[in-house]
Amino acid sequence: MVSEEPSLRASLEAVLLVVDEPVTEIVLAQLLEEPVARTTAALEELAAEYRDQGRGFELRRVAGGWRYYTSEACAHVVERYVTEGQQSRLTQAALETLAVVAYRQPVSRARVSAVRGVNSDGVMRTLTLRGLIEDAGRDPESQATLYRTTGYFLERLGLDSLEELPELAPYLPDEINDIEDVSA
Template sequence: MTVEDVAADAVEEVVVDGDDVTDTTEVPAPVEDARIERALEAILMVADEPMSVVTLATAVGAPVKRVRAAIEALVADFDGEDGGVRRGFELREVGGGWRVYVREEFDAVVSGYVLQQNPTKLSQAALETLAVIAYKQPISRGAIASIRAVNVDSVVRTLLGRGLITELFTDSETGAINYGTTDLLLTQLGINSIDELPKISPLLSDGADGFDGDVR
């Protein structure tokens, strides 16, 4: 993208009239104070990455201080404090943001359910994404999408549900989750280590060797 393209995109966000500049960026309508906890819960339920307090505050149109208090209330609610029922999921702070996770005690139950609900065979898109992760791990979802040139959110969720990949760590600077393969994949492939994966650079038409050198 050229400098001119970037400038054009920026200009589209404002309307210039003489010396006045009016920001036309669409701002979410503020959520009623009494509904902020439930609104945050809804957002966190569909989030694929940890959500920072600032991002959440922007989403619901509320002050950061109010959102922090709401998050504390949600954590207590999910944990069943004050006589409530403990949920099967929890709200956890990771990588500078908040995300909903299945409680560890129910991991086996959820994994078993997901495996029963999904067909045995992986789609071509899932196989290609799995290959990228296997050869380039640890790798973030954004980097995977860049390599495949398509959105990989649903495919990554499928691979996580199958237990073939796992979240290795969260980048402290970007907040991006980095993924890697699991022992289950090694078992399915019949190998003892990811290092036993075949070299693929000789099979590439352009002779590129970007994958082979990064296998852990």
């Protein structure tokens, strides 16, 4: 008995079910020995089909690649399942620190602490351990370690790139000093 090769769509679905981080169209095309344009079109068709059918999962393009995610409509059910008996949310300090790194990267611990007005060393270590920020080299002047957000950060926020971060201006108070003047 001769078995038929699976379709491009079926092959994409099979690979995407086992990935633990987003996979680029180029990698998928190479793996499946298909043109990138055909692979991209198939991914977009699958994503639209799942969305139109109101499935409990979605195929999304995030962090430069493609991956399956729970649909927003089912998020509360999945969250209840995943967090049952555990608490893994970020503290207010961690969220503030992560925001400073995301919007000011690459940035040193000292600069983050200056912007926040409190020592942020412990929070920076926690965010590094959780894989949300990483070492981005050294500042040429001060030799301080610089930090940036990771691909995992983009993935967790459902963003394809940092350009998708919301603008800060609408959330700032009307009367605010220039942050550069305050933290210099």
